[in-house]
Amino acid sequence: MLCLDVTERIIDEAVEKGCNLVVSHHPLLFRGLKTIADLNDVQRTVRRAIKNDVCVVSMHTNMDNARGGVNYKMAEKLGLQGVEFLAGKVVDGVACGSGVVGELSEPLVSCDFVLKVKKAFDVECALCNELLRRPIRRVAICGGAGDFLLDDAIAAGADAFITGEMHYHQYFGQEQRIQICVIGHYQSEQYTTEIFRDIIEERCSDVNCCIAETCTNPILYL
Numbered sequence: 333m334l335c336l337d338v339t340e341r342i343i344d345e346a347v348e349k350g351c352n353l354v355v356s357h358h359p360l361l362f363r364g365l366k367t368i369a370d371l372n373d374v375q376r377t378v379r380r381a382i383k384n385d386v387c388v389v390s391m392h393t394n395m396d397n398a399r400g401g402v403n404y405k406m407a408e409k410l411g412l413q414g415v416e417f418l419a420g421k422v423v424d425g426v427a428c429g430s431g432v433v434g435e436l437s438e439p440l441v442s443c444d445f446v447l448k449v450k451k452a453f454d455v456e457c458a459l460c461n462e463l464l465r466r467p468i469r470r471v472a473i474c475g476g477a478g479d480f481l482l483d484d485a486i487a488a489g490a491d492a493f494i495t496g497e498m499h500y501h502q503y504f505g506q507e508q509r510i511q512i513c514v515i516g517h518y519q520s521e522q523y524t525t526e527i528f529r530d531i532i533e534e535r536c537s538d539v540n541c542c543i544a545e546t547c548t549n550p551i552l553y554l
């Protein structure tokens with residue numbers, strides 16, 4: 333079963349569906365556990381997985397930085413063309429990097445652009461700075477907490493920057509430079525499971541996989 337986050341409810345769903353492997357984007361264990369009791373949600377989730385013989389494998393930054401990874405998937409959802417890494421590098425001979433930048437097939441006025449983003453990522457409310465008064469064509473993207481790439485997005489000539497989270501103070505001073513559009517961490521990375529599904533279906537055709545139905549976003553918009 334494929335998911336973004338591993339929670340107790342996710343393990344329950346895996347058991348209900350007869351899945352013995354959960355592939356998640358975010359790790360269940362960000363740091364080592366010294367106790368596996370029921371003192372917090374992580375410990376309880378580990379216990380539940382072990383008790384039910386469910387394995388957990390997490391991809392995280394491997395998938396964030398890969399060609400065809402999280403940001404490429406986001407660009408695909410927006411229909412961007414000519415997509416390339418925003419802050420590219422080569423590791424062990426393999427091109428990878430943080431964020432991507434690409435072009436919309438046709439320029440959009442900023443309010444139409446924001447509506448398109450909200451629709452593509454099923455977002456109730458996007459956090460934006462002042463609406464840009466020039467058309468938006470070139471778009472930089474970084475799923476999750478991508479505010480560290482704002483300057484790279486401007487340097488790459490992007491008209492807009494989409495990310496999942498951004499600090500308050502970073503919104504200042506960017507008016508009419510770049511259209512900031514912050515859509516939520518979960519929303520920005522939710523389609524990562526489709527990448528896992530496509531890889532498994534292509535490379536491991538005898539493995540049955542499904543995308544979890546449980547929404548693990550802990551944030552409610554009220």
Ligand SMILES: [Zn+2]
Nearest residue numbers: 476477517521
């Ligand atoms: Zn993330």
